[in-house]
Amino acid sequence: MSKKKIISVENLKKYFPITKGFIFTNVIGNVKAVDNISFDILEGQTLGLVGESGCGKSTTANVLLGLEPPTSGQIKFQGEDIAQFSKTQLFSFRRNIQAVFQDPFRSLSPRKKVKQIISEPMSVHRVGLREMQYERVMELLSLVGLSPEHAELYPHEFSGGQRQRIAIARALSLNPKTIILDEPLSALDVSIQAQILNLLIDLQKKFNLTFLIISHDLAVVEHISDNIGVMYLGILAEIAPSDKLYSNPKHPYTVALLESVPIADPDAKVEVSLEGEVPSPLNPPPGCRFHPRCPKAKAECKKTEPEMKEITSGHFVSCHLY
Amino acid sequence: MKENGQDISQALSITPPDVTEKKLKVRKPYLGLFFLGVFFFMVIFADLISPYDPFASDLSKGTLPPSWQEGGTAAHLLGTDFLGRDQLSRIIHGSRMSLVVSVGCILIYGTIGIILGLISGFFGGKTDMFIMRLSDIWQSVPGLIVILLLVSVIGASAKTVIISIGITGWPQFARVVRGECLSLKERDFVRLARVAGCSNFQIMASHIFPNIINTLLVLSTIQIAGIIVLSATLSFLGLGTQPPSCDWGLMLAEGRQYITYAWWLVTFPGIAIAITVIGFNLTGDWLREILDPKQMLR
Ligand SMILES: Nc1ncnc2c1ncn2[C@@H]1O[C@H](COP(=O)(O)OP(=O)(O)O)[C@@H](O)[C@H]1O
Ligand code: SF4
Ligand SMILES: [Mg+2]
DSSP states (O other): OOSOEEEEEEEEEEEEEEEEOSSSOEEEEEEEEEEEEEEEEETTOEEEEEOSTTSSHHHHHHHHTTSSOOSEEEEEETTEEGGGOOHHHHHHHGGGEEEEOSOTTTSSOTTSOHHHHHHHHHHHTTOSOHHHHHHHHHHHHHHTTOOGGGGGSOGGGSOHHHHHHHHHHHHHTTOOSEEEEESTTTTSOHHHHHHHHHHHHHHHHHHTOEEEEEESOHHHHHTTOSEEEEEETTEEEEEEEHHHHHHSOOSHHHHHHHHHSOSSOTTOOOOOSOOSOOOOTTSOOSSSTTGGGOTTOOHHHHHSOOOEEEEETTEEEEOTTO | OTTTTOOHHHHHOSSOOOOOOOOOOOOOOHHHHHHHHHHHHHHHHHHHHOSSOTTOOOGGGTTOOOTTSTTOOTTSTTOBOTTOOBHHHHHHHHHHHHHHHHHHHHHHHHHHHHHHHHHHHHHOHHHHHHHHHHHHHHHHSOHHHHHHHHHHHHOSSHHHHHHHHHHHSHHHHHHHHHHHHHHHTTSHHHHHHHHTTOOHHHHIIIIIGGGTHHHHHHHHHHHHHHHHHHHHHHHHTTSSSOTTSOOHHHHHHHHHTTTTTOTHHHHHHHHHHHHHHHHHHHHHHHHHHHTOHHHHTO
């Protein structure tokens, strides 16, 4: 492969212990939010991560961003294990990986002006003098389609779409290599979603950005993603180049998800084949986690957990059917 | 949150649904603001508006009733005390003592409470538990004992009142700040500050603290009312400000002996205390309504 791996995740697990007791706490269980997932993201490419709410997408993002320590597994950034980083290395590593979150009403400090919000990463990392930072703010505002006078306003004076543009400008301010986008469109009106998506695609081309984009909706990530990973209850059910995943989905869960994607009318969400409750990650079903809801489940599925298999180049599935 | 192992549903609600904006009927603040206006007018212009020097005594004019009562003179609107000092002037100057004492207390325990509350809420875990138990213990020690102890060590004075209320009052501040900090630190903008590389201190100082100022303002305003009553009580008991200071609580104490024939000596300082306390309370309630922190955090 010609492009180099920028992020590679190996056997990542993130468990949240449930504790009981006050002074003498004991662990009574683990929420297995992310349970042994591996994937690579190549430079300049986009990996889409999809799955129902609660399947561990945001947890994966938080671990990659260093907001939560992993329970086990490795995260490599340009080949280097970030767990081995010293404090100063970790600090400069943060310049390379920024984030945009779902709700732009919550992701901007309510008491700061737009120029402070956008320039904060630069001041924290002591990039440039104040005037240069200000110039950069102006440049970023125009990059994301806002105008210079917006710099002096407070977040509450903007609409959702504009706020998401501000959040994107901030994420870009340090010239990061990678941006993690956790449901960046979910809180926006449908008409605005397309604008923001196009903006992201433009910016990616311009700056050779690497994206990890998370969504509970397959349709959203289809256009932007080079590869798509489908998560179910903390595991990766299937990961493949997007055209393969859409034209030839292998995992029964992916098939079900694709069937439930509304084609033209976004309001007419008909869940065709995804019946039953999502089981709790506190107590995932034994064997294949999807078996209680899987239309193709076999006896084996209840007993042994399937392993990830590469069925064609770049197309991985974890299912006993293959 | 997770370290404490609290209710899991709480741990899961990292992004709770927006609080629906209810159009609350905000009460009119006029009465409270008017009372506070009177109070601050007295504080600021005490020297200009007092008809007499509040300390000047004239024994020949001792214990004069208010001007409208038989035996009163127009020269002393609210009468005089047993030393012949003008009551109105003493009440006007007494407002300053109330303000100094209450602001002094708030500054001391606000500082302690804010720092401990921020640390407790932000770092959570064992640190949080330690600080919260400490504040439980602190709250269970009766404040009066601390005050008596300090009075016996450094003597009764306004300073003693400020220090003793100051070091006993912080737990409530700490609790409120901790609560706000707990919910703020899970906010997306705080998490993004961490992604940007902010240190713990930077996050607390520049992302959490600015968002609790409103709450602190409301809390302080309401607490000032309580402190004014408390410090008046201490002065009344002889544990606070000492004669000949102008202090409303002290005036009550001095007037108490003459209560059977000089009603005005306890009534007017009492009214002054009541008006000020009601003023701060009403204003505090009003501020709470208009500065609803949930609105601010959207
Ligand atoms: N801090 C936490 N403590 C305990 N459980 C958590 C925590 N964060 C997330 N979880 C649980 O981990 C699972 C995955 O959550 P999340 O990654 O937010 O899912 P998604 O983003 O895919 O909707 C959920 O079951 C959630 O309840
Ligand atoms: S392993 Fe079995 S239960 Fe799981 S998805 Fe495949 S067929 Fe369904
Ligand atoms: Mg999520």
